[in-house]
Amino acid sequence: MILEVAILNVIQGQESNFQADFKKAQNIISSMSGYIEHELQQCIENSSRYILLVKWQTLEDHTEGFRQSDEYQEWKRLLHHYYNPFPQVEHYQCLYSQKLDTK
């Protein structure tokens, strides 16, 4: 499993349009092969900034399966015009994870 991380800086004033279009666009990623889960979170210190976290089975599920798909063209059309600067996307592998033991 790998984690895709993208810090998204949205053009000021376009936040609510971006959020509405992301709500549609998220159904594209969640239908792709290798998709596990995602979250879109909004920054408390800077409300034009978001973080997109997507878990994929493999790196290639994102970099090849998704990015070379027809569905990616629709994702780009819906979302890419909101970003300034255009985000750098990185991939991470989990080293440690813990949860509060609530048992």
Added chain:
Amino acid sequence: MILEVAILNVIQGQESNFQADFKKAQNIISSMSGYIEHELQQCIENSSRYILLVKWQTLEDHTEGFRQSDEYQEWKRLLHHYYNPFPQVEHYQCLYSQKLDTK
């Protein structure tokens, strides 16, 4: 619930020491009031880069409860000397989340 996000750039050559010390230090955050869960992940494109994601009940559980605690001094002692540059920590609130329906 809020998400603390820190991109951690570790001085080259100190990655394995950082990982060993983080393994100890993570027991500090997981014992704090308001802690829910955390992950430390290593960047695939740049192995000196990590992302720390911590879920807290409230913003103040992190910014006041943790950062003003005695335990934070130990956290700093263990970890802060590994970073260059020193990380900017941000907090996020979830707008959307989905998981693959495996039922």
